[in-house]
Amino acid sequence: MIKVSKLSKQYVERTAVNNISFEVESGEIVGFLGPNGAGKTTTIRMLTGYIPPTSGTASIGGHDVFSESIKARQKIGYMPENVPLYDDMRVREYLRFRAELKGLRGQEARQGVNEAVELCGLKQIRRQMISSLSKGYRQRVGLADALVNNPELLILDEPTNGLDPNQIRRFRELIKQLGIRHTILISTHILSEVEMTCNRVIILNEGKIIANGNPNDLSSELRSAHTISIELKTSEEIAKDLISAIPGIKKVNKEHQSGDWTHFNIRTEPDTDVRESIVHLANTQKWPLREIRTQHATLEDAFVEITQSNTSNS
Numbered sequence: 096m097i098k099v100s101k102l103s104k105q106y107v108e109r110t111a112v113n114n115i116s117f118e119v120e121s122g123e124i125v126g127f128l129g130p131n132g133a134g135k136t137t138t139i140r141m142l143t144g145y146i147p148p149t150s151g152t153a154s155i156g157g158h159d160v161f162s163e164s165i166k167a168r169q170k171i172g173y174m175p176e177n178v179p180l181y182d183d184m185r186v187r188e189y190l191r192f193r194a195e196l197k198g199l200r201g202q203e204a205r206q207g208v209n210e211a212v213e214l215c216g217l218k219q220i221r222r223q224m225i226s227s228l229s230k231g232y233r234q235r236v237g238l239a240d241a242l243v244n245n246p247e248l249l250i251l252d253e254p255t256n257g258l259d260p261n262q263i264r265r266f267r268e269l270i271k272q273l274g275i276r277h278t279i280l281i282s283t284h285i286l287s288e289v290e291m292t293c294n295r296v297i298i299l300n301e302g303k304i305i306a307n308g309n310p311n312d313l314s315s316e317l318r319s320a321h322t323i324s325i326e327l328k329t330s331e332e333i334a335k336d337l338i339s340a341i342p343g344i345k346k347v348n349k350e351h352q353s354g355d356w357t358h359f360n361i362r363t364e365p366d367t368d369v370r371e372s373i374v375h376l377a378n379t380q381k382w383p384l385r386e387i388r389t390q391h392a393t394l395e396d397a398f399v400e401i402t403q404s405n406t407s408n409s
């Protein structure tokens with residue numbers, strides 16, 4: 096559905112996108128991730144034909160986004176980073192206007208608008224002025240706009256930006272539902288959302304792709320390296336050193352102190368279980384131990400680890 100080959104965008108001051116290649120197959124839900132300034136929006140704007148690349152090519156459903164821009168755009172529903180809406184229109188009127196702009200007429204346009212209104216939960220507010228909508232509803236109108244001509248591909252640039260946790264959940268369900276019939280490329284900073292909805296993630300950093308794969312695979316390498324959280328009753332300064340000396344332990348962090356209890360976070364080597372050694376140490380030192388818990392790495396841990404180890408100036 097999407098084919099990107101050696102795509103670059105050079106601004107005067109900097110290279111925003113640096114020779115990236117990737118493909119998205121029909122039916123995939125792909126999370127497009129990366130720190131601020133990584134080049135996500137720039138890539139998306141090239142894919143949607145809003146800005147030309149400096150070099151390289153991109154096509155949507157076999158149509159080059161520049162030489163066959165109209166055909167390529169017909170396949171895309173695009174929700175930009177900051178949804179531009181006409182404040183002086185009513186929701187339904189605006190969506191009708193957008194449907195007609197996308198070439199839909201009469202019954203077809205009416206049906207497109209009705210379906211989008213239904214899917215995005217806009218029925219109650221369809222007669223309201225856009226200027227009077229809350230942020231969450233504006234986002235929904237932006238999504239309904241992207242959906243109005245029932246495009247094969249949805250490209251959503253931070254669609255949940257500014258939504259409250261309840262709305263984020265609803266949005267996530269909506270994305271899952273849309274994923275049944277649409278191919279989706281979604282840029283977001285909410286990684287739990289990606290873990291729950293995407294079959295694949297592409298991580299961009301400083302304009303380059305630094306990871307491309309299944310979200311579970313990306314964190315599995317980290318998953319085998321456990322983090323263990325323990326709580327000990329000890330005021331001895333030497334405790335941290337003694338724990339660090341246990342074979343298989345990579346790093347010990349003193350997290351916080353509550354009363355006599357000290358909370359440590361411990362990173363271990365991959366595939367080693369140090370819990371028994373910790374209990375043994377606590378016993379011999381006569382330190383009461385009231386918690387020992389293994390934590391698994393999340394996609395967020397993987398993201399932080401991957402992007403920080405690939406950043407040139409940190």
Ligand SMILES: Nc1ncnc2c1ncn2[C@@H]1O[C@H](COP(=O)(O)OP(=O)(O)OP(=O)(O)O)[C@@H](O)[C@H]1O
Nearest residue numbers: 106107109111129130131132133134135136137138
């Ligand atoms: N029109 C422009 N002129 C010059 N530089 C630009 C322009 N647009 C973007 N950039 C630069 O290109 C880089 C990538 O920006 P981009 O907006 O693509 O990042 P992003 O990954 O979408 O970040 P965010 O998560 O903050 O939305 C940034 O350093 C940005 O300052």
Ligand SMILES: [Mg+2]
Nearest residue numbers: 135136137176
């Ligand atoms: Mg952006």
